[in-house]
Amino acid sequence: MNTTWTADEMMTIAAARTLQDGNTCFVGIGIPSTAAILAKSMQAPSLFLIYESGTVNTNPQKLPLSIGDGELANHALTVVGMPEIFNYWLQSGRIDVGFLGAAQIDRFANINTTFIGQTYDSPKVRLPGAGGATEIAASCKEVAIIIRQTTRTFVKQVDFVTSMGFGDGPGSREKNRLRGGGPSRVITDLGILEPDPKTLELTMTYLHPGVDISQAIENTGWELKVSPNLKTTKAPEQSELDKVRALVSTSDK
């Protein structure tokens, strides 16, 4: 095949493919949002997208730059207040999939978007914080996390648990009374990880075409578990690449 693609394109397409038509999806801004909008132009045209800004069943025609972009409101079925979004849609368990990004993730898919390095009161790098992520991670039936895989992002211990994945293993979600099922997959620029059914530890189950397992291991800050049935992600089709490029080109940036 002559087709080539970037790692980000592969990651976005791989994430988009995981969304099922008809699902209700709560989306964070950035690559998760790009992947969700892309999915609507691929296998999931009736994907029901909700953003925390209050836009319900929105069908944006170009990439929103921020979570409260007018593009999301102008193409929504309805726009509602935030108590409805968080209390009635999210907390009550009506969302199938939460789609999140993060700055750091650990082996149990706990994610950090609060600070990096040193302490909460005197951080090396202060990040924006929780926003909607803590409750998205808690309450959606399942959560997909999209994050580039490097030793800076895939860390042994996150500096701060902003949003809980599986805590410190089996039983943590129950102990913390989290309604949803937790992370079902982590999609990176190198492949896909899924929690081991027993230990809940993230396990590399797919590598993207052209990626070697040694790359994934080198770019993980803990001893990476690899599935004995490690598979290769299906290469992007030209139509998928055309769609993701067309979408990204709509960005105002």
Added chain:
Amino acid sequence: MIDATIELDGALKVSKFLELPQAIESYVKNGDVIAMEGFTHLIPFAAGHEIIRQKITDLTAVRLTPDLIYDQMIGAGCVKKLIFSWGGNPGVGSLHRFRDAYQNSWPNKIEIEEHTHAGLTNRYVAGASGIGFAVLKGYSGSDLVSHTQNVAEIKSPFSDEVITAVAAINPDVTILHAQQADKAGNVMMWGITGVAKEAVFAASKVIVTVEEVVEKFEPKFSSIIIPSNLIDAISVVPNGAWPSYASDFYERDNNQYIAWDDISKDRDRFTEWLNSEIYNKSSAGK
């Protein structure tokens, strides 16, 4: 022309329509708890700039997303405490004035109280409802719980269910920007409205800046109306939400948000901005 009035001190009736400097001077005091809401959309920037111009200080500033408006007010020394749930420059990066104040006490030390969107939203819901707290399933599993105030676990009186309680927030003043007011002093806003309604009902005083005054409201997609009796002052400030946006009036000025990253990174550049764009300009929108 405009006949909406408000009783001051139980007697004197004056117009509710005030010039922005007069509205801020009348209702915003040093030390107030202030909520200037608007989720990406309809952020009351002109009112924030007037607060800076009037050198109001020691504010406890509440907003889900501090955005550039609070970054500017923090850098100008108006804020002593920030209550928030997502503190970035949306689509760009960090809020540098917030970080400099929090980490280096410039121009003054600020205290922070950090929440999740769901939690802070429910603090407004409790405030709007006149109850001391609201309940939600929230914060669980997050390290935030051990770093913040006004969040607690409680047991349901009806079952074994353990849930999260958040204390009500009742701002002294809530300030919003909206598209329209009518001559009777009602306000209509449409598009993304975030926690506007809750912030109004939770507050003691409410100031709204608007793009325009109309004879009569036309129905709009996803609109909300804030009746006149919930509002203390209305100021007509076209472009009052710039560089955020006002749906059907103007788009978000994304270049300004990008430019702010450089302006705010450096104390001298920020001070220069403060002098040229705020102190040496009279009250207005863009």
